[in-house]
Amino acid sequence: MIKTSGVEYHRFVEGQKKPDPWERHASLVLRMALVFVASAALAMVTIALLSMNSTKSQLSQMMHKLEERTYDKTGSTFNQHYQQFLEFLKEHDRRYDDPEEFNFRFENFRKTIEKVENLKHLEKLTKTEFGINEMADKSEDEIKEMLLPLDHYKKLRKEATFIKPQPPRDQLPKKDQSPYPAHFDWRDHGVVTPSRSQHHCGSCWAFATVTTVETTYAIAHGVLRNLSQQELLDCNLENNACNGGDVDKAMRFVHDHGLMTADQYPYVAHRQNSCALNDYEGPTTKLELAYFLNPDENAMMEWLVNYGPVNVGISVPPDMTPYKSGVYHPSAYDCQFRVLGLHALNIVGYGTNEDGEKYWIVKNSWGPKWGVEQGFVYFARGVNACGIEDEPIGILA
Structure with missing residues (x-):
């Protein structure tokens, strides 16, 4: 069992049951990773636009789009993928303590889910089944x-x-x-x-x-x-x-x-x-x-x-x-x-x-x-x- 450091866990979707300590640990790592990624991305956009002498309205517009993308990651699809990832980690006995590593593996996992969804048409034509397996978090x-x-x-x-x-x-x-x-x-x-x-x-x-x-x-x-x-x-x-x-x-x-x-x-x-x-x-x-x-x-x-x-x-x-x-x-x-x-x-x-x-x-x-x-x-x-x-x-x- 993975021990946590007493940090309170807040779910992305309200009304769900209180998670176990393993989920608190994973959620904390993921939140840290998302903050890191969002902050880095915002900084890169700011620097790039300023270097190009962009107007204030252009900067505001692009930062608004980035905020929308970041917010979308807390939506129902993201939350569903997140829960699937937690189940994947438990099933395959994997643990990623480093926030960057956790985020990297989660993004690979999300890409695999998207790949599987895109292959659904082949399943109907050929009866070949695709899905999540132990390679799902590999790049x-x-x-x-x-x-x-x-x-x-x-x-x-x-x-x-x-x-x-x-x-x-x-x-x-x-x-x-x-x-x-x-x-x-x-x-x-x-x-x-x-x-x-x-x-x-x-x-x-x-x-x-x-x-x-x-x-x-x-x-x-x-x-x-x-x-x-x-x-x-x-x-x-x-x-x-x-x-x-x-x-x-x-x-x-x-x-x-x-x-x-x-x-x-x-x-x-x-x-x-x-x-x-x-x-x-x-x-x-x-x-x-x-x-x-x-x-x-x-x-x-x-x-x-x-x-x-x-x-x-x-x-x-x-x-x-x-x-x-x-x-x-x-x-x-x-x-x-x-x-x-x-x-x-x-x-x-x-x-x-x-x-x-x-x-x-x-x-x-x-x-x-x-x-x-x-x-x-x-x-x-x-x-x-x-x-x-x-x-x-x-x-x-």
């Missing part, structure tokens, strides 16, 4: 820090030294060639670990690599191990930890050294000064081979059913962060012109909904409170949405 700049550079996948196939082109079918281990089922999901076979969060670190490359190894190894050997992403951050020095990395270098590392378990080497979301693998003498989990698959839906389905998950990369548009459920259909325009960054993920299944919409079942690394079914997304299948079918990778373990 776009913070989200970009979690992603890979825009040219990452253009260079991957060209510069790869470990991942090879997919060989002919007769050179791969023989598998059942019967027709593929209409729906397939490796989660139903107990070989997919729960979705975990990469947090503020740009380590999607490590999470995607680890998931590929975990599930493929479990399929081949009947043992599911929750493996360590942190080992790749600390020990795979060819990659740049939270500043990005590529799966070619990561997969070579796993082939050469193997992965410890997440219990042995827990995730801390930053590169540490030493590599725990150097002092470890126990068994590790390795992969054997990695292939660039043919970039089309059928080749990806064939590999998925016969060998295991498909490691993929996508462009991330702004409307992916508030995704909650349904088949996600990013627009071609957003995938090309409104990209926040690139992102590595894993396809673990596929299906078709009652409306005939085909989708991939994709495991993300934004935590179990994001997306559908605790950390997954149903991504449109067969249309190369945001490049998801451009650079598929499969492994053998």
